[in-house]
């Protein structure tokens with residue numbers, strides 16, 4: 629099913645002149661969320677600039693499941709819309725952007741680009757990082773591996789809050805305190821979607837960290853708790869399939885959302901953005 633939708637999107641991108649002659653480097657709004665058209669190195673330059681600026685910033689990677697969830701979750705939609713940098717993580721976002729006439733220069737994912745390259749930047753520039761989230765012991769294990777892989781990297785701390793972190797005030801306070809005490813330059817938050825995006829947005833000012841970014845399952849990959857898709861699988865855009873084959877029970881629903889995403893993007897492309905905006909507004913007052 630996925631393939632049929634992807635194939636028809638590829639076909640429409642090839643034949644539609646408006647899409648074929650798209651502007652490179654232009655940002656694009658897909659399902660109400662602006663995706664920044666940046667390369668991985670530009671994203672890391674932005675991380676560097678945000679740290680130098682010192683004010684709190686948030687970075688989020690966008691994939692189909694996240695954008696579909698955001699259509700019915702006003703808080704998640706707002707978290708995405710107010711991010712300082714939103715990169716295209718999933719291949720579906722690339723096809724979605726194409727349908728709106730924009731050719732994204734590349735996909736910038738959390739696990740392959742943002743986390744490892746930010747750690748390299750941090751090691752070079754003497755910035756400190758903090759790992760928040762993932763299961764018990766995972767962040768510590770990931771920290772040890774990252775310090776080994778990036779000589780000079782300063783991991784200022786790790787903290788694994790419980791699964792109630794969004795609902796439980798005390799857990800949130802405890803996590804915020806741990807981060808504030810460590811006072812890192814870059815905070816990686818691995819709480820899954822939509823928790824990590826909401827948690828970052830709700831606590832951004834209190835945390836006072838120059839760069840907060842949601843990294844999903846990346847700490848699990850680094851720690852070796854979850855099998856990481858090989859780089860070439862990422863490059864060809866099939867990380868979602870690799871992960872689905874390894875964790876079918878947990879991820880099948882998320883991949884169905886990939887198909888829903890394609891349908892919503894096609895509808896918004898054909899019927900206009902105003903209709904999409906109105907639908908999102910209706911969902912937000914429900």
Ligand code: UDP
Nearest residue numbers: 761762763790791818819820821844845848
């Ligand atoms: N997680 C967590 N607390 C929560 C929910 C999730 O620490 O309340 C962790 C989970 O252990 C995993 C990560 O968040 O390490 C997110 O994994 P997921 O596969 O959902 O992320 P994604 O697919 O979005 O990258």
